[in-house]
Amino acid sequence: MAATPYLSVHAIQKHYGPVAALPGVDLDVERGAFVALLGPSGCGKSTLLRILAGLLDAEGGAIRLDGQDITGLPAWRRDIGLVFQNYALFPHMSVRENVRFGLDMRRITGAEAEARVDEALALVGLDKHLSRRPSELSGGQQQRVAIARAVAIRPRLLLLDEPLSNLDAVLRTKVRLELRELHDRAGLTTIMVTHDQAEALSTADRVAVMQAGRILQYDTPQALYGAPATAFVAGFIGSPAANLLPLSAAGPDAWLLADGSRWTPPATLAPGSAGVADRGDYLMALRPELLSLGERSPDGLPATIKAVEFMGGDRLVHVDVAGCALTARLSAVDRLPDSREVSLRVPEQLPLLFEAGSGAAARRSRVTNNKI
Amino acid sequence: MKPLNTFLLIAPAALLMLGVFLVPFLLLAVLSLWTLKPGTLSLDTSLTLANYARLFGDTYYLGSLWTTLWMSAVTTLACLILGLPLAQWIVRRAGRARGLLIGLVIIPMVCGALLPTLGLVNLLGPLGVVNGALKSFGLITSSLPLLGRPIGVIVGLVQAFLPLMVLPLITSVERIPLDYEQAAMSLGARRVTVWRRVLLPLMLPGIAAGGLLVFCASLTAFVTPQILGQGKVVTFASLAFQQASRVLDWPFASALAMVMLALLLVVAGLGAAVARFARRQA
Amino acid sequence: MKARPADLAWLITVILVLAFLLAPIAVLVFSAFDAGNIFRFPPRAYSLRWFEAAFASAEYRRSLWVSTVLAFVSTIAAVTLASLAAYGLVRGRPVYRRAVEVLLLAPLTLPLVVWAIALLSIYASIGINGTPLGLILAHITITLPLAARIMIATISQIDPTYEEAAESLGATPARVFLRVTLPLAMPGIFASSAIAFLVSFNDVVVSTFIAGASWLTFPVRVFSQLRSEGIDPTTIAIGAMIVFATLLVVAIGERLLKLSRRL
Numbered sequence: 044m045a046a047t048p049y050l051s052v053h054a055i056q057k058h059y060g061p062v063a064a065l066p067g068v069d070l071d072v073e074r075g076a077f078v079a080l081l082g083p084s085g086c087g088k089s090t091l092l093r094i095l096a097g098l099l100d101a102e103g104g105a106i107r108l109d110g111q112d113i114t115g116l117p118a119w120r121r122d123i124g125l126v127f128q129n130y131a132l133f134p135h136m137s138v139r140e141n142v143r144f145g146l147d148m149r150r151i152t153g154a155e156a157e158a159r160v161d162e163a164l165a166l167v168g169l170d171k172h173l174s175r176r177p178s179e180l181s182g183g184q185q186q187r188v189a190i191a192r193a194v195a196i197r198p199r200l201l202l203l204d205e206p207l208s209n210l211d212a213v214l215r216t217k218v219r220l221e222l223r224e225l226h227d228r229a230g231l232t233t234i235m236v237t238h239d240q241a242e243a244l245s246t247a248d249r250v251a252v253m254q255a256g257r258i259l260q261y262d263t264p265q266a267l268y269g270a271p272a273t274a275f276v277a278g279f280i281g282s283p284a285a286n287l288l289p290l291s292a293a294g295p296d297a298w299l300l301a302d303g304s305r306w307t308p309p310a311t312l313a314p315g316s317a318g319v320a321d322r323g324d325y326l327m328a329l330r331p332e333l334l335s336l337g338e339r340s341p342d343g344l345p346a347t348i349k350a351v352e353f354m355g356g357d358r359l360v361h362v363d364v365a366g367c368a369l370t371a372r373l374s375a376v377d378r379l380p381d382s383r384e385v386s387l388r389v390p391e392q393l394p395l396l397f398e399a400g401s402g403a404a405a406r407r408s409r410v411t412n413n414k415i
Numbered sequence: 416m417k418p419l420n421t422f423l424l425i426a427p428a429a430l431l432m433l434g435v436f437l438v439p440f441l442l443l444a445v446l447s448l449w450t451l452k453p454g455t456l457s458l459d460t461s462l463t464l465a466n467y468a469r470l471f472g473d474t475y476y477l478g479s480l481w482t483t484l485w486m487s488a489v490t491t492l493a494c495l496i497l498g499l500p501l502a503q504w505i506v507r508r509a510g511r512a513r514g515l516l517i518g519l520v521i522i523p524m525v526c527g528a529l530l531p532t533l534g535l536v537n538l539l540g541p542l543g544v545v546n547g548a549l550k551s552f553g554l555i556t557s558s559l560p561l562l563g564r565p566i567g568v569i570v571g572l573v574q575a576f577l578p579l580m581v582l583p584l585i586t587s588v589e590r591i592p593l594d595y596e597q598a599a600m601s602l603g604a605r606r607v608t609v610w611r612r613v614l615l616p617l618m619l620p621g622i623a624a625g626g627l628l629v630f631c632a633s634l635t636a637f638v639t640p641q642i643l644g645q646g647k648v649v650t651f652a653s654l655a656f657q658q659a660s661r662v663l664d665w666p667f668a669s670a671l672a673m674v675m676l677a678l679l680l681v682v683a684g685l686g687a688a689v690a691r692f693a694r695r696q697a
Numbered sequence: 698m699k700a701r702p703a704d705l706a707w708l709i710t711v712i713l714v715l716a717f718l719l720a721p722i723a724v725l726v727f728s729a730f731d732a733g734n735i736f737r738f739p740p741r742a743y744s745l746r747w748f749e750a751a752f753a754s755a756e757y758r759r760s761l762w763v764s765t766v767l768a769f770v771s772t773i774a775a776v777t778l779a780s781l782a783a784y785g786l787v788r789g790r791p792v793y794r795r796a797v798e799v800l801l802l803a804p805l806t807l808p809l810v811v812w813a814i815a816l817l818s819i820y821a822s823i824g825i826n827g828t829p830l831g832l833i834l835a836h837i838t839i840t841l842p843l844a845a846r847i848m849i850a851t852i853s854q855i856d857p858t859y860e861e862a863a864e865s866l867g868a869t870p871a872r873v874f875l876r877v878t879l880p881l882a883m884p885g886i887f888a889s890s891a892i893a894f895l896v897s898f899n900d901v902v903v904s905t906f907i908a909g910a911s912w913l914t915f916p917v918r919v920f921s922q923l924r925s926e927g928i929d930p931t932t933i934a935i936g937a938m939i940v941f942a943t944l945l946v947v948a949i950g951e952r953l954l955k956l957s958r959r960l
């Protein structure tokens with residue numbers, strides 16, 4: 044490992060009553076990185092973010108930022124910018140006054156303050172309505188003001204809590220590109236919380252996937268997609284997410300499906316070449332976009348088409364395989380077989396296998412490091 | 416916020432209320448068991464139920480208690496009858512008009528007990544507006560005696576305490592979505608049925624709260640009864656006032672106060688039971 | 698919507714009820730302009746002589762001054778104490794929150810007369826009966842619950858993320874309070890001050906018990922005079938002016954602060 048990371052979060056714990064919101068989180072972030080915290084609702088993303096900002100006290104663990112231990116530091120001494128999900132713009136101050144607030148607190152006044160306010164507003168591309176109250180702005184404009192306010196203090200770390208969730212779909216795509224640009228131009232180190240994976244995968248250098256207060260995997264977007272560390276990550280990333288097909292090994296050449304039927308796949312997909320034990324229950328992750336359908340054949344998975352959803356550019360075909368519902372994503376121009384009784388063809392590459400009980404990867408197609 | 420800071424913020428107000436409000440109530444109970452040494456103003460601190468015996472053994476005091484009770488009950492009922500249509504009307508007005516109406520309703524509350532009562536004297540007195548108007552229309556020849564009788568006192572109490580009924584009613588009516596009413600009507604219920612089966616049960620908490628406030632206030636009122644009753648309608652609270660401020664028999668005044676408190680607790684308990692019963696029915 | 702007979706009856710009922718509610722105050726103001734020594738309806742002549750008498754009377758001026766000072770001091774103390782407590786209760790969320798709320802709001806439901814009797818004997822035994830201190834303490838006690846109720850509601854409605862945002866921007870706790878919480882709580886503070894002032898200024902129930910000879914508030918003076926000598930028309934004129942000031946405060950408060958929605 045290289046020199047100590049810019050931000051290092053170690054064994055952070057937080058309980059709400061008896062419930063552990065965070066049982067002990069580790070996270071390292073390099074200077075200049077854009078990191079996304081991705082996870083379903085209630086998994087503890089906001090809690091972690093608020094602990095980083097100093098608005099919540101952790102019960103255990105340590106946070107170091109740029110060589111300084113900030114664990115016990117109150118929020119107002121941390122120099123960490125925070126953009127709230129509802130923006131929290133002060134309703135009794137104008138846009139300019141909002142952006143200047145952090146500078147006032149640092150006793151930066153006069154021409155210098157004005158210049159920095161202008162700079163922050165320019166970074167977010169806001170030059171109109173500066174003497175209005177926040178309530179007189181659109182949602183998108185409010186969000187820019189919130190970011191400008193956090194950036195104006197030249198934060199050592201910028202935290203964004205679901206910054207795009209209050210915007211409409213079109214604006215969301217636009218603003219996430221702008222966010223990334225702003226991060227690069229201002230030379231910030233950013234952590235963004237989101238439960239929208241498209242947002243995380245498209246914007247961040249590294250994504251930490253969280254579930255129930257734990258970081259399951261912390262990796263590049265490519266690695267999360269190509270080499271999920273657990274069945275949960277595989278079943279979470281992708282749209283639609285990977286199918287998880289339960290099966291158990293029946294010798295080196297064949298699998299038993301859930302209904303007891305036997306599947307003898309092409310050699311690369313067999314238990315033997317996947318390097319797993321001859322016995323045992325597994326989940327095989329099948330990416331919908333890598334599946335294809337054909338006439339019944341012996342090495343394909345026997346499947347029954349249940350429904351077809353037209354999505355524009357492509358189609359989602361819902362099939363039943365040995366009692367499990369799977370989804371395949373086919374291009375709209377692909378022909379569907381005439382019969383509903385079809386074969387599901389799995390690409391002949393190393394499969395992603397997880398142990399059925401723990402969800403841990405049974406075999407990795409590629410080794411990844413868990414730290415940056 | 417740190418627990419110590421929280422405590423320091425709350426402590427001044429809490430200590431004040433504890434010391435100046437709660438503690439006197441506790442001392443009241445003790446004081447009511449003391450007596451005044453006969454012929455003096457000094458206190459005999461041996462504990463005795465003599466004050467209570469004197470109170471319950473004298474028909475003058477019992478009569479005044481009875482007068483107070485029935486006048487309070489009538490006042491409460493009158494406030495309810497006048498308050499219900501007013502509250503429902505106000506809730507249906509749009510924002511600006513509603514604010515204005517509620518503003519009008521609270522005026523008697525913030526004017527205190529005295530000023531409206533002064534107005535009532537001039538309204539109900541022998542030369543007042545009511546008698547004057549009736550006379551000039553030739554409906555009566557000699558003034559109706561309104562002051563110095565329970566009717567005058569009740570009018571004053573209703574006027575003074577109607578806001579206490581209307582405000583909780585407004586709160587409870589506001590919580591009833593208009594949809595309920597429309598849903599019930601769309602199901603074919605007649606207006607009266609809607610009112611009785613849908614609105615009334617939902618308003619019961621407000622009725623119980625308002626009724627309790629009005630009853631308590633009437634039971635313990637003494638400014639309005641003294642002025643409008645002109646010494647001829649003696650309520651329990653005016654007795655207590657006389658004993659405390661004029662006769663300076665604090666132990667006996669305390670006993671009178673304790674009886675009022677006990678009555679209120681009983682009524683409050685009944686009110687809470689009714690409200691709970693209503694909630695279960697609704 | 699078509700006006701139906703039932704709606705019309707309802708409207709008339711409401712107008713009558715409101716008229717009844719406001720009639721005494723209207724009569725009070727009206728009768729102040731009667732020129733006679735005893736109000737009679739209809740008046741024989743109208744004049745402003747009782748208003749002139751009111752301004753000329755040093756005795757009434759003094760009691761009005763006592764009432765004003767008392768209301769002013771009590772209001773400032775009650776609103777300050779109530780605001781601090783409300784802030785602690787809402788933001789600190791202590792386990793004893795419920796209990797303290799019950800304690801602070803108790804005087805709104807418990808009978809003040811009963812309390813005043815108890816207070817009188819305690820005051821007499823520690824020797825502060827009839828003193829400014831005793832009156833001020835009592836008036837803080839009757840106004841604090843009203844202020845506390847308004848301030849608890851006000852602070853509950855301030856989104857705590859404003860305060861957190863300020864903190865993350867580098868504001869110390871004191872500056873968070875001064876720059877963010879206080880400005881946002883201002884409407885509630887004004888509303889509770891207005892209510893507290895009016896209630897304290899117009900109080901007669903509690904003050905009558907504990908007022909001393911040298912510290913007589915205007916309502917107490919009028920009440921005791923009323924029982925001995927009947928109505929002095931001068932007090933009617935002063936009462937009319939107080940009513941007018943009260944209406945003004947309520948109207949401005951309603952317009953700017955939605956006063957009635959905060960009670």
Ligand SMILES: Nc1ncnc2c1ncn2[C@@H]1O[C@H](COP(=O)(O)OP(=O)(O)OP(=O)(O)O)[C@@H](O)[C@H]1O
Nearest residue numbers: 059060064082083084085086087088089090091238
């Ligand atoms: N103040 C609190 N008291 C009790 N439990 C809380 C509190 N705040 C959060 N929690 C619980 O802690 C867990 C994590 O909450 P957190 O707000 O961090 O989730 P999140 O990942 O940000 O979710 P979302 O995407 O919905 O914002 C949740 O299960 C939540 O119910």
Ligand SMILES: [Mg+2]
Nearest residue numbers: 088089090204
């Ligand atoms: Mg969250």
